[in-house]
Amino acid sequence: MADKLRIGIIGSGGIAQGCHMKGYASIPDLCEIVAVSDVNPETAKQAAEKFNVPTTYVDYREMLAKENLDAVSVATPNKYHLQPTVDALEAGVNVLCEKPLGMNADECRKMCRTAKDTGKILQVGLQSRFNGPSKWLKTYIDAGHLGDVYFARAQALRRRGVPGWGVFIEKDKQGGGPLIDIGVHILDLTLYLMGYPKPVSASGKAWDHLGKNPALYNSWGDYDRDKFTVEDFAVGLIKFDNGAVISLESSFMSNGPDPFSTHLYGTKAGATVTPYAPGNEGIKLFTEQDRLLMDVTPANIPHVESAHVDEVKAFVDAILHDKPSPVPGENGLILNAIFDAIYASSESGKEQQVDVSF
Ligand SMILES: NC(=O)c1ccc[n+]([C@@H]2O[C@H](COP(=O)([O-])OP(=O)(O)OC[C@H]3O[C@@H](n4cnc5c(N)ncnc54)[C@H](O)[C@@H]3O)[C@@H](O)[C@H]2O)c1
Incomplete structure (x- = not known):
């Protein structure tokens, strides 16, 4: 070298x-x-x-x-x-x-x-995972403060955010739409925080009700509606071998707000992480102390100039x-295997096994 x-x-x-x-x-x-x-x-x-x-x-x-x-x-x-x-x-x-x-x-x-x-x-x-809030929460979870995390709601939702450049709307070049493009980020972060449990099965649904409609506004530039061959919204329910479940939602277009965050439900406490939020706004903890319910905002989230x-x-x-590897290929395989199962479930209407062997 x-x-x-x-x-x-x-x-x-x-x-x-x-x-x-x-x-x-x-x-x-x-x-x-x-x-x-x-x-x-x-x-x-x-x-x-x-x-x-x-x-x-x-x-x-x-x-x-x-x-x-x-x-x-x-x-x-x-x-x-x-x-x-x-x-x-x-x-x-x-x-x-x-x-x-x-x-x-x-x-x-x-x-x-x-x-x-x-x-x-x-x-x-x-x-x-390299963002300040993500790092803070990983340390907090690994210290046991949430207890066992048994459910997470992961959302990468855009209201009108179809990429107007590149090939993000072409299924043959991308493999899928928002699920595979931005759902991948929030699902990876959620799994990372949960210690990457092994997925066993997934079900889900993908739609394209809005993305092909030329009458609708898009805030991320213009794009050719005829080339739009991916879903505009997808949801999945993923089950893991440790009994945990993740619900995943992702969209390029939807009639709702634009969260990019995940909420983890643990046996001791819960936490919402918004990885790209500025300052100390990226984490909110939900705890109980002496029968008092508390919403806590940590005050020392490390500043990360650029996660990239x-x-x-x-x-x-x-x-x-x-x-x-700081982000091993095996993690990428788990994510793609989950997406394969969600897309297959959308087609078949049935829950699918997730195979992560290689
Ligand atoms: N991590 C993130 O947040 C993030 C953000 C955007 C894009 N991406 C990913 O990055 C990848 C590229 O996206 P982009 O936004 O940079 O797209 P882009 O279209 O801006 O750039 C892709 C480039 O690859 C070139 N190219 C195409 N086929 C090639 C080949 N066979 N060999 C060499 N070059 C080739 C194209 O000419 C183009 O210049 C995608 O996989 C996308 O999912 C990741």
Whole structure:
């Protein structure tokens, strides 16, 4: 390994420039972005200029062959996570792959197996756990203050928030709609806080009542209604082998408010976490003391400038110090397996088993 990690970027659009490259650039003593690849050469060039990267490629395989990389970020649309991730791992390169890890659980199985076989790090880009409120609550829960958490209500709901860029509305390139795109963040955070119990079954329903309607307002830019092939709202009920249950709701469009939060119900206390809330607004605790019911707002939530930057720093730190993946591929597999079951349940009308083996 060179003095500094040699980093390559695969897919250099919005999240690569706004988060991954920014993250690597924030720790110049530890790593250097040496090459950028994108199927669109203009995007690669623009990203490279912005971050002073010397070399660009259209084909990431050429970059892997020539650049002697230590690590890559895979920040392509979901359909193009699998092959670059497997190719990079097989080339002996550590991978930080954006969320969701795959289009479905089978893709994730291949990625997890390859990471295991090659001994390289596979990290999933799930940054919500790196936020201040998330970190505070994880410490609080691990100290036992909520008791056993037996139910959680996880919500990633947007009222009128269909992404007007990229391919987020195209099922063949994304694998699904808000469930797989933003539900993945709040479900990951909820599972992380609960210690990632093993899911056994899930049921759910997905609808597309609003997303195709050209008469409706959208606050996240215009988009082609004819291309809208994903759900606009999905719900799921997930059961775990420790008896816990999570109810999950996610939407790009709905006629309701826009929470991005999860509420955990424990045997001793409850907590609501809103990971992106400012200051000390991210946590509310619900406790009882001497028969007095109390709603408590913690006053020392750590300030995190950017969870995205911190996830990149954690990736680099794990490579340099031989640590396990900060967000393991196996977590990504569990999330995709749950989504597969919810989508299958929506089609069949029946509860589905969740298979997380690989
Ligand atoms: N963690 C987060 O909060 C977050 C936020 C936004 C997007 N994402 C994820 O990041 C990924 C990309 O989303 P985005 O918003 O950056 O999209 P984007 O469209 O802005 O960028 C994707 C880039 O990948 C390039 N590309 C497509 N196929 C490629 C291939 N085979 N090889 C190399 N490059 C290829 C495209 O030309 C484009 O420049 C998605 O998986 C998305 O779910 C995560």
